[in-house]
Amino acid sequence: MTTTFRALLGATALLALTAGAQAETTITVATVNNGDMVRMQGLMDDFYAKHPDIKVEWVTLEENVLRQNVTTDIATGGGQYDVMTIGTYEVPIWGKQGWLTSLDDLPAEYDVNDLLPAIRGGLTVDGHLMASPFYGESSMVMYRKDLMEAAGLKMPDAPTWADIETAAKAMTDKSKEQYGICLRGKAGWGENMAFLTAMSNSFGARWFDENWKPQFDQPEWKATLDTYLHLMNEYGPPGASNNGFNENLTLFQQGHCGMWIDATVAASFVTGKDSTVADKVGFALAPDNGLGKRGNWLWAWSLAIPSSSKNQEAAKTFIDWATNKDYLALVAAKEGWANVPPGTRTSLYSNEEYAKVPFAKMTIDSINAADPNAPTVKPVPYVGVQFVAIPEFQGLGTTVGELFSAALAGQSTADDALAAAQTAVTDEMTSAGYIK
Incomplete structure (x- = not known):
């Protein structure tokens, strides 16, 4: 083997290693320390099996601390997080500021029309879906x-x-x-x-x-x-x-x-x-x-991508995995239907298995009883x-x-x-x- 050939082989191997290293994208996800989010972290093997080129780093915080951290980061364009767990309060305000990335281009299998209208409406700004609900609640x-x-x-x-x-x-x-x-x-x-x-x-x-x-x-x-x-x-x-x-x-x-x-x-x-x-x-x-x-009340903990993220495609891939119908089926298979993240999709409440869950009907009735456009007895602005x-x-x-x-x-x-x-x-x- 000639010296030149060895050099070529070495260069090829180095290029391959470099390409492999570049192929893996690391995203940082900020979330609240509630049980459903902790459960999601335990199911990440499914995500990695489907997306071996994306690595997820978690920042899991108490609710008040999470809100303070993500608000500071997004208002300053810090770019610390690629996916943020935010609520129905932040989405319309931050969306109008141009601080969030539209999720209109999620894959067809995501099925945006399956989202409960009350929940989807609170996460839509000027006709664009700006966050994907992980779970909805009243x-x-x-x-x-x-x-x-x-x-x-x-x-x-x-x-x-x-x-x-x-x-x-x-x-x-x-x-x-x-x-x-x-x-x-x-x-x-x-x-x-x-x-x-x-x-x-x-x-x-x-x-x-x-x-x-x-x-x-x-x-x-x-x-x-x-x-x-x-x-x-x-x-x-x-x-x-x-x-x-x-x-x-x-x-x-x-x-x-x-x-x-x-x-x-x-x-x-x-x-x-x-x-x-x-x-x-x-x-x-x-x-x-x-x-x-x-x-x-009416609330959704949702996943959103700050405009400052440099890994937006990988972030969208993660959000699609965490909030689509397949994820609900995954939780049901691993943990039972009672532990599926509730309050986001119409199809969940028409599912015969989920209908057997003792709190399913009371949850959807409670969500439907809240009206964010007329929340009070007297008129408000x-x-x-x-x-x-x-x-x-x-x-x-x-x-x-x-x-x-x-x-x-x-x-x-x-x-x-x-x-x-x-x-x-x-x-x-x-x-x-x-x-x-």
Whole structure:
């Protein structure tokens, strides 16, 4: 073998190695530490078998931290993430800013027309799909059937807040660390304020009147906060001001909550293998007060690609895998139909196997009961059920959430918290030019 031939062979081998190295694309996916997303990470062998040329690095964060990180990254064009897990609040705002990449060119097999209309509508900006829903949710009542029966009560399918208080009182036995109700108390626009804003709708409250004047000084908000604090102080667990979705999920699974009003997506976890009360759980619509609005929200955790991503084709490939019908079938095969990410596709709710899941109908009924275009009893200038779809809301909701969480912790009164919220929100809305 000549020296020249050896050199040629060496060069060819080097080129082959270089091409192989270049063929693998690494994408970074930022997501929330909720159970469905953690489950997805455990199913990545299926993705790699189909797409060996793409490597996925995960950044998995607590909800408030995730929101802060992805907001900072996308607003500055940082390019740290190729796929972001974001919600129905961010998509229309960021889409209009040009911060997101359209997903209109996902493969035909993705079947965009199969997406539930309410969910798809919230993720569409100027006719373009800007994010793909991983799971959709509303909120509902999850309750202990055994404790209700022991108390001689029956939960209505469509309860009022008075029904909720009656049940919470009857199921509370603090000597056994058994609390009648668990609700979000952790501060955050997507934590306690998601719950409280949805709750306030059923009390006839609203964030703003038609002229963007804050409404925390009105009796409807006082009734909302007084009811919430009463329920939590009388019948809730200690330290509730630190509890968000995951903390309350653990409490319920361990048998410490008679009721939990929260995301419909929690149903598979309170009835799953990690729940000590799995066979004792019933479901009902979120409560109302007879005013025509229930205290339930509408949300989708969705996957989106920031415009700053340098790996957009690989990112689209991942999103298609994680949010198409084949992924639902994969989860069903591995984990059972009850653990399929809910609330995104029409075909799931026409599936005879999924129809047998005990919470399937209540979930879709709850999603259909929420109207982001008319979220309140009185007219409002905004859309959004548990949020106000303006850029300022992220900061406003967190500020008010901190004030209300402090009231729950006993650091202030309801009246003081509402007065401080009215002042803070008025100042911000004036500075932002909403209030003339």
